[in-house]
Amino acid sequence: MENKKKEIKVLYIIHGCQMGGATISFLNMITELVKYGIKPIIVGPNTYKGNTGKEFFKRIEQLNIEYHGIFIPMQIWPITLNWEQRILWPINILKLVIKILIGTKQLEYTIKTTNPDIVHTNTGVVSIGNTVAKKYNIPHVWHLREYQDKDFNWKIFPSKKIFIKKLQTDNYVITITKDILRYFHLDKNSNCKCIYNGILSTDDAKEPISKEKYFACASQIQENKGHEDVIRAFAEFYKTHKDYRLKILGFGDKHFIYKMKKLSLQLNCSEAIDWLGYKNNVKDYIRKARALIVASWFEGFGRMTAEACMLGCIPIGRNTAGTKEIIDYTGGLRFSTVGELISRMNEVVEMQEREYNNIAKCIQQRAVNAFSIEQNAIEIYKLYYNIYKNPSF
Numbered sequence: 001m002e003n004k005k006k007e008i009k010v011l012y013i014i015h016g017c018q019m020g021g022a023t024i025s026f027l028n029m030i031t032e033l034v035k036y037g038i039k040p041i042i043v044g045p046n047t048y049k050g051n052t053g054k055e056f057f058k059r060i061e062q063l064n065i066e067y068h069g070i071f072i073p074m075q076i077w078p079i080t081l082n083w084e085q086r087i088l089w090p091i092n093i094l095k096l097v098i099k100i101l102i103g104t105k106q107l108e109y110t111i112k113t114t115n116p117d118i119v120h121t122n123t124g125v126v127s128i129g130n131t132v133a134k135k136y137n138i139p140h141v142w143h144l145r146e147y148q149d150k151d152f153n154w155k156i157f158p159s160k161k162i163f164i165k166k167l168q169t170d171n172y173v174i175t176i177t178k179d180i181l182r183y184f185h186l187d188k189n190s191n192c193k194c195i196y197n198g199i200l201s202t203d204d205a206k207e208p209i210s211k212e213k214y215f216a217c218a219s220q221i222q223e224n225k226g227h228e229d230v231i232r233a234f235a236e237f238y239k240t241h242k243d244y245r246l247k248i249l250g251f252g253d254k255h256f257i258y259k260m261k262k263l264s265l266q267l268n269c270s271e272a273i274d275w276l277g278y279k280n281n282v283k284d285y286i287r288k289a290r291a292l293i294v295a296s297w298f299e300g301f302g303r304m305t306a307e308a309c310m311l312g313c314i315p316i317g318r319n320t321a322g323t324k325e326i327i328d329y330t331g332g333l334r335f336s337t338v339g340e341l342i343s344r345m346n347e348v349v350e351m352q353e354r355e356y357n358n359i360a361k362c363i364q365q366r367a368v369n370a371f372s373i374e375q376n377a378i379e380i381y382k383l384y385y386n387i388y389k390n391p392s393f
Contacts, residue, residue, distance in 0.1 A: 007037045008388050011116035013107070013129040014044040015072050017053030019278070020220055021303045022145045025176075025197040026122050027059050032198065032377035034063065038384065041114050043068045043107065055280075066114075070106035073099035074125045076154040096157065100128065107132045117388055124148060125156075127166065134170055139387045142167060144175045145197075147183055150321065151224065151298040167192070172387060174380070176301040177322045193383070198376025199306045200283075205368045208312030208360040209287060210353065214245040215345065216289035216313075218282050218304050219296065221252025226295025226318060227260050233293075233341040235267035241349065244272070247285060251278045287311045291333070291348045293341070299323045305332070309367035312360045316344045330366040331359065 010033075014026060030040045042060060046069030060067055078092035079085055085092075107128050111119070120141040121129035125148060133140035144167075148154045156163045164184055167173050173192035175181040186192035215234065219225045227248070234246045246269075257275070264270040279285065286292055292308035294317040299305070302323040308315040315332040317323035327334055333348060335341040351359070369375070 007039055008118065008384050009039045009041065009114070009116045010118045010120050010384065011041045011043060011111065011114060013072065013119065013121045013126055014042060015074055015123045015126050017044060017056040019055050021197075021301070022123060023056060025145070025199075025301075025303060027056070028198045028373045029376060029380060030065070031059075031063060032373050033381060036377065036381045038381065041066045041068070041116060043070055043072070043110055045072050046070055068110045068114075070110065071099050071103035072126055073103050073128070074154075075100065075127045075157040076125055076148070077157050104128045104131055108135070111136055111138070118384060124163075125154065127163075130166055130171060139172065140170070141172045141174060141383070141387070144173060144180050144184065146300040147180060147298060147321070150183075151296075151300055153224070172383065174383070177325050179321060179325055180300060195376060195379045195383075196371050197301050197303055197306065198373035199303055199367075199371045200310045200373060202368055202372045202374055204283065205310050205364055205372075206287075206312070208357050208364065211290045211313075211356070212288045213243050214247050214289055215316075216247050216249065216285050216292045217295070218249040218286065218292065219294070221248065221250050221257055221260070223256060224297050225252075226297060227256075228263065229338050229341060230293050230295050231260055231264050231267065231269070231273070233338050233345060234273070235264070235269040236338075236342050237345045238269045238272055242272075244290075244349070245274060246272060247274045247276055247289070249276045249279050249282055249285060283307070283311060286313050289313050291316045291345070293345075294318065294323050295341070296321075296323060302326050306330075306367055306371040309363045310371060312357075312364050314348055314356065314360055314363065316341065316348065326371075329370060331363045 042065055073096060078089055080089055111132055118139050118141060119129050119133040122143050124144040124146055130140050148156055167184055167186060168189055173186055175194050176197050178194045181187050181194050217230050221227060264273050286308050291314050292304060294302055294305045294315060296318060298321040300322050305315045305317050305323050305326045309330045317327050317332060317334055319334040319336045333344040335344050
């Protein structure tokens, strides 16, 4: 690359403003890329509920980034879990098609008025960026942050086969794990590569501190994140470790949270579980935790696993998908069953402080090399630069 950084105008398409993993990773990415001369323009939903997008819009306002609100349809088949949804299925399909048409037209107008060098779609479930970029002969980067079916039980519209064909044709694809790259049959395509999410700055990777007597669990609170297994394991662990607590951080489905609180009452451990909700200072909780438990069934990347590694907290993660890939690389403890999770919790509390810190430091160093915000931005800027210099490379 040339020493002088070329300003490259990139139009980013996001599917939501809720401060979940994909949004946080996106904000980390563009915050660092601005330093490389990237001029970001964000296209996202034209509405958001209540305070859902408050933190997101505060961040982009601080960065002085232009935002355009349009229809952003997620191209997945409508859910049919009950009789009402099944009756409304034809209507919901029609609504989806209309939203795609409207969103496409709105995106066309935005692209014509902003004239970007590159279009970058921040998720796999939005396809209008690919359609419009192809029409106007603009290079398109598709950032796959999820399996879609394995992790969220979504069915790709109109089909997975068509989606994969789109990915393999006239696109530059970034996946957040090597497993997602393989899952969509992209590992042999030279225009497709894995770039791990940027989780924290290298400055955040400080010396591991003395741990307090609690386990942390930080994610959206919903069934596929595995909270039930965590509570069942903690209930058994708590029988012999009354001085330990479980701190659950994150927002989620109210009905599911009620169900989990009821389960903790039935298992006689509710008094030792703290439901803390969404926290801006989640790093402080993880840094002090004896371990972070990541129980998601199929995590696309598992940013909290990587974050724990960088903060000097040993992760205990389910032996699947992105969580497995991270722990395979950095080190940590894995489990497949509730029984194994209980064993890993006992294992980590029985470690002497010196042993714990030695393991945590080794994990931390590997994580910094792979998952820092700085490293993520370097890799993505290299991709942009190569595309800008030679769109057909």
